[in-house]
Amino acid sequence: MADEVVLLDCYYSMFGMRARVALAEKGVEYEFREENLANKSQFLLEMNPIHKKIPVLIHNGKPICESLIIVEYIDEVWKDKSPLLPSDSYQRAQARFWADVIDKKVSVAGKGIWSTKGEDQETAKKEMIDALKLLEGELGDKRYFGGDDFGFVDVALIPFYCWFHVYETFGNFSIEENCPKLIKWAKKCMEKESVSKSLADPNKVYEFIVGMRKMYYGLE
């Protein structure tokens, strides 16, 4: 019986992009369903009643929620192609740790940069730079966070690359100036079709955020 895979997602979501990249890496065919977060579908509310958020992966009718949990699930089910997590237990723990750092530090700071102003925004900017430098340190001279092969941490971080334009514009700083190696890494990831086809256009993300700022945060 062929697998039925549906992804409830939102074009601009870096969390949704993680699932898209992982599915593309594994060559899994799926149905992409765009959600309007201002008017969530009944289906989304049924599939993720606890958080009511995207992404939700629905595999043969069974929902899996939370982007990193979805990526691990994809990696376990379609394990014969492009492994994302290393096989060594210690390396796996390290990969999970850095993906968690991205969620705790990059994601939080990112939102602060475009949704606040004044001192709060400056704090968010500093936290973003610190977080990206920390990640750049972890990357070191490796081709990818996973080593020679694109892996779990790369999947977790690369979607934020299409949001860098938003952060740089509203935060008034250059990520490349602060973290040149990280930008080099991002461009290498973008050479992969699984990544370039999954990430949103930075200009579209920017326009989307301009709208969000006005509507929800009263910012110009």
Added chain:
Amino acid sequence: MADELVLLDVHVSMFGMRVRIALAEKGIEYEYREENLANKSTLLLETNPVHKKIPVLIHNGKPICESLIIVEYIDEVWKDKSPLLPSDPYQRAKARFWADFVDKKVLFFFCSCFCLSVFVKKKIWRTKGEELEAAKKELIDALELLEGELGDKPYFNGDNFGFPDLAIITFYSWFHTYETCANFSIEKHCPKLIKWAKRCMERESVSKSLADPVTVYEFVLMLKKKYGH
């Protein structure tokens, strides 16, 4: 070569307790080192430079941080005894989801009391009136959701004690503190959850790993006094 295991921890930490339970479930011997979070050891700062937090498990000199990541590591390395995560990928995803839910929803109520100097947001025993009631309501809602997920099963995974039980049970040692500070009864709202907790406490790995609720409460009182509340 025998394994060398060190756990940097704090007795009352519900995150540290998760690791203690996992190690006990697997029958693993380790050296426990109590940290003083007001005066963190050099070893802690070196082994967890990113967050500077406990617990940290050091296995043959290599550190692993973040309680749920540590528990998964333990489950993978000592895979032949008492598996904590199910083998089916969908069940594993569900187990991870509920552990994550606890950290997202229930966490800050408990964590805030622990990091009084850092978390200046919602603290059930500092906040007054409306804020306190709102925080209490959010906590009860989260616990009721957990109770709903548990249903009539003996454990969250089903018949066997596992990953989500381990992730959630450690908060049980803090219930007395919350009930006392916010003046409410968790058992009244979530009787099935309390029944489940008592069932878990019958396991030696749990009863030996959880801090005594009175010790936790006294610790919080000490912190409150120290920070002038």
